Amino acid sequence: MVRTMPTGRRARTVAAGALACLLAFCLGLSAISIAPARSAWADEATEADDAEAARQAADEAQQAADEAQSAVDEAQSALDGAEGRMASIASECEELKQEIAELQERIDETAAQAMEAQAAVVEGRNALAKSVAYEYANGGTAESVLALLLESSDFGELLRNLAYLDSVMRYQADEVAAQKERSARFDGLVADLNEQKDAQDEKLVELEDKRAEAERLVADASSSLQSAQSVHGDQAARLEELKRKAEEMAAVGEVSEPVAVEDANTNTMRPGDQQQEVKPDPEPEPDEGEGGDAGAEGSNPGGETGPSAGVGWSTGVASAYGGSTDPYTPNPGITATGDVCDDWSMGVAVPMAWDRYWQYYGRTVEISYNGITVFAIVNDCGYMGGGSRSLDLQPGVWKAFGYSSCTEWGLRTVQYRFL
Numbered sequence: 535m536v537r538t539m540p541t542g543r544r545a546r547t548v549a550a551g552a553l554a555c556l557l558a559f560c561l562g563l564s565a566i567s568i569a570p571a572r573s574a575w576a577d578e579a580t581e582a583d584d585a586e587a588a589r590q591a592a593d594e595a596q597q598a599a600d601e602a603q604s605a606v607d608e609a610q611s612a613l614d615g616a617e618g619r620m621a622s623i624a625s626e627c628e629e630l631k632q633e634i635a636e637l638q639e640r641i642d643e644t645a646a647q648a649m650e651a652q653a654a655v656v657e658g659r660n661a662l663a664k665s666v667a668y669e670y671a672n673g674g675t676a677e678s679v680l681a682l683l684l685e686s687s688d689f690g691e692l693l694r695n696l697a698y699l700d701s702v703m704r705y706q707a708d709e710v711a712a713q714k715e716r717s718a719r720f721d722g723l724v725a726d727l728n729e730q731k732d733a734q735d736e737k738l739v740e741l742e743d744k745r746a747e748a749e750r751l752v753a754d755a756s757s758s759l760q761s762a763q764s765v766h767g768d769q770a771a772r773l774e775e776l777k778r779k780a781e782e783m784a785a786v787g788e789v790s791e792p793v794a795v796e797d798a799n800t801n802t803m804r805p806g807d808q809q810q811e812v813k814p815d816p817e818p819e820p821d822e823g824e825g826g827d828a829g830a831e832g833s834n835p836g837g838e839t840g841p842s843a844g845v846g847w848s849t850g851v852a853s854a855y856g857g858s859t860d861p862y863t864p865n866p867g868i869t870a871t872g873d874v875c876d877d878w879s880m881g882v883a884v885p886m887a888w889d890r891y892w893q894y895y896g897r898t899v900e901i902s903y904n905g906i907t908v909f910a911i912v913n914d915c916g917y918m919g920g921g922s923r924s925l926d927l928q929p930g931v932w933k934a935f936g937y938s939s940c941t942e943w944g945l946r947t948v949q950y951r952f953l
Contacts, residue, residue: 608758609755609758609759609769610769612754612755612758612759613755613758613769613772613773616751616752616754616776617772617776619747619751620748620751620776620779620780623744623747623748623751623783624748624779624783626744627741627744627745627748627783630737630740630741630744631741633737634734634737634738634741637730637733637734637737638734640730641727641730641731641734641953642898642953644723644726644727645727645898645909645953647723648720648723648724648727648909649880649898649909649911651716651719651720651723652720652909652934653880654716654720655713655716655717655720656930656933656934658709658713658716659713661709662706662709662710724907727900727953728900731900731951731953735845735846738845739845742845744783745780745783745784748779748780748783748784749780749784751776751780752773752776752777752780755773755776756773759773791892792891792892793871793872793892793895795868795869795870795871795872797872798868798869798870798872798914799863799864799867799868800855800856800864800867800868800869800870800875800914800916801869801870801883801914801915801916801917841924841950841951841952846951847902847949847950847951848924848949848950848951849947849948850923850924850925850947850948850950851922851923851924851945851946851947851948852901852903852923852924852925852926852927852945852946852947852948852950853918853923853925853926853927853943853944853945854926854927854928854929854932854937854940854944855883855926855927855928855940856875856876856877856879856928856929856940857875857876857877857879857928857929857940858877858929859929859938859939859940859941860940863875865877869881869913869914870892870895870913870914870915871895871896871913871914873911873913873914875914875928875929876929877929877930878929878930878933879928879929879930879931880909880910880911880928880930880934881910881911881912881913881914881928881930881931882899882901882910882911882912882914882925882926882927882928882931883912883913883914883915883916883918883925883926883928884912884914884915884916884918884924884925884926885915885916885917885918885919885920885921885923885924886915886917886918886921887917887918887920887921888921891915892915894912894952895913896911896912896913897911897912897952897953898910898911898912898952898953899911899912899925899950899951899952899953900950900951900952900953901925901927901931901948901949901950902948902949902950903935903946903948903949904935906934906935906936908931908934908935909953910928910930912952914926914928923945924948924950925948925950927943
């Protein structure tokens with residue numbers, strides 16, 4: 535017998551099944567709609583990240599471009615400023631060169647006058663020395679007067695002898711007075727010459743500062759262009775022009791080749807010429823009265839050996855050669871410039887170890903030793919111990935200092951500067 539469910543209960547069961555089916559259907563629809571939504575959100579987030587990264591890259595690229603342009607602008611500005619300043623420096627250098635040249639003309643003129651005055655002083659000194667030597671050879675003035683008085687045969691001869699002695703004494707007095715005048719004139723010319731040379735030295739230092747500033751300008755402009763990482767042809771050409779102007783200002787426009795004299799015979803090797811270790815005897819302290827702020831021997835710009843760029847005083851060892859007291863040098867001899875070297879030559883030699891030593895030929899050198907100033911002309915060269923000695927003095931020079939032979943002079947420390 536089949537049992538049947540009550541009608542109410544069956545209805546509830548059917549309703550519950552229908553509700554379950556409806557719920558399952560809804561859940562399926564929900565799952566289907568949520569999956570595409572989640573995928574779309576993920577894609578949008580990725581695109582946003584990519585866009586932000588692109589914006590950052592663009593910002594960085596723009597910043598780099600701005601920095602590069604700024605560097606180029608700064609380099610351009612630096613180049614413009616360097617060109618303007620270089621033109622100003624070039625003008626200032628030309629003015630300084632003109633002033634230096636004018637001072638050099640005055641120095642040359644005064645130096646020539648000083649050399650003439652020096653020759654007159656030396657000649658007067660020799661005349662007085664001969665007079666004194668004559669007096670001592672004849673027993674002295676007092677003894678000569680007494681002998682003339684006693685040996686006079688009559689009054690007339692006595693008067694003649696007295697007149698002779700009076701003329702001798704007058705000559706000596708006049709010669710002494712004239713020598714004082716000659717010495718005073720020479721001292722005045724020395725003072726004028728030193729004043730002119732000091733003024734020129736100041737201009738030379740100022741000119742060297744201008745040249746150094748020009749080199750710094752070129753270095754700064756070159757550095758700015760390199761930092762810009764982009765040097766156009768026009769900028770490179772402008773930089774090269776700046777370099778050319780700086781090099782032109784730094785160039786030494788003097789004799790480029792040594793003077794060659796085939797007959798020169800005073801600069802051959804002499805005994806001791808190879809000796810590099812020298813010890814002057816005596817070796818006085820620098821004379822501040824003559825030399826002022828004398829500097830030790832140094833180097834020219836660019837590593838050149840020799841006195842410091844022709845500015846100021848230098849201190850060095852001076853030897854002596856030439857004339858009848860030098861057994862190793864012909865007398866008379868021929869110097870490297872073709873001048874004659876004899877017992878009265880007022881010349882000096884410079885060491886061949888100096889860079890471009892021949893450029894000193896013809897220049898006047900002022901030498902100070904023990905309070906005495908002597909002017910000489912550079913007309914020779916020599917090995918001179920590989921440059922351990924600065925000057926080699928010819929006879930007229932060391933005689934002007936009061937010495938009678940090369941060996942008496944020996945090696946002495948002097949102060950000197952080229953005029």
